[in-house]
Amino acid sequence: MDSNLIFTILTVAPPLILAITLHEAAHGYAAKYFGDYTAYSLGRVTLNPLKHIDPIGTFLIPLILKLSGSPFLFGYAKPVPVNFSALKHPKRDMVWVALAGPASNFIQAFVWTLIFSLLQITIDIPFLVEMAKAGIYWNVVLAVFNLFPLPPLDGGRILVGLLPYQQARMVAKLEPYGFFIVIGLSIAGILGGLWLDPLINISLQILNVFIIR
Numbered sequence: 001m002d003s004n005l006i007f008t009i010l011t012v013a014p015p016l017i018l019a020i021t022l023h024e025a026a027h028g029y030a031a032k033y034f035g036d037y038t039a040y041s042l043g044r045v046t047l048n049p050l051k052h053i054d055p056i057g058t059f060l061i062p063l064i065l066k067l068s069g070s071p072f073l074f075g076y077a078k079p080v081p082v083n084f085s086a087l088k089h090p091k092r093d094m095v096w097v098a099l100a101g102p103a104s105n106f107i108q109a110f111v112w113t114l115i116f117s118l119l120q121i122t123i124d125i126p127f128l129v130e131m132a133k134a135g136i137y138w139n140v141v142l143a144v145f146n147l148f149p150l151p152p153l154d155g156g157r158i159l160v161g162l163l164p165y166q167q168a169r170m171v172a173k174l175e176p177y178g179f180f181i182v183i184g185l186s187i188a189g190i191l192g193g194l195w196l197d198p199l200i201n202i203s204l205q206i207l208n209v210f211i212i213r
Contacts, residue, residue, distance in 0.1 A: 015135030024052040030100035034093040036086040095161035105143035117212040151175040
């Protein structure tokens with residue numbers, strides 16, 4: 001295996017696994033806070049990555065796409081089970097539970113930005129610098145991707161929670177086909193061009209303000 005690829009994997013894997021783990025744990029914690037103990041009873045409100053990682057979705061699919069030179073990367077973790085009917089106010093609380101995941105990623109991106117700044121003004125260790133960069137980038141990507149307004153992505157659940165009942169019901173019916181639609185939009189370049197690229201760039205520009213040089 002190429003040494004550059006090994007270096008990339010070693011610098012990207014830790015922040016990416018942490019990003020996925022905290023994302024899913026945040027969903028579970030928010031659900032528990034608003035009255036649904038489903039994820040908590042299954043041990044999913046935890047920082048243990050083994051509880052959240054899907055071997056195929058988290059590792060195999062992204063690796064195959066990367067090695068094949070695919071123009072886009074796609075992956076997923078085991079979704080935290082949420083019984084929305086158990087929430088204190090299902091339609092309203094659904095929004096907060098869905099928002100918790102992307103919010104955790106934006107917070108992590110900010111923390112990695114601070115770590116990157118600290119490395120810039122103290123000890124410039126290339127391995128840690130690249131890891132910090134990966135932490136910033138992939139947390140932003142994960143947050144923006146999951147905010148796409150189509151169920152079962154978090155953005156879709158947020159949209160369902162915000163829309164009036166009739167319109168929310170129509171959007172919710174798309175959930176069984178959501179991932180297939182997302183893959184199709186990704187292959188066609190629509191998801192990247194109209195959603196991911198602009199929002200990722202804006203997010204990175206905002207974070208760049210906090211970098212100390």
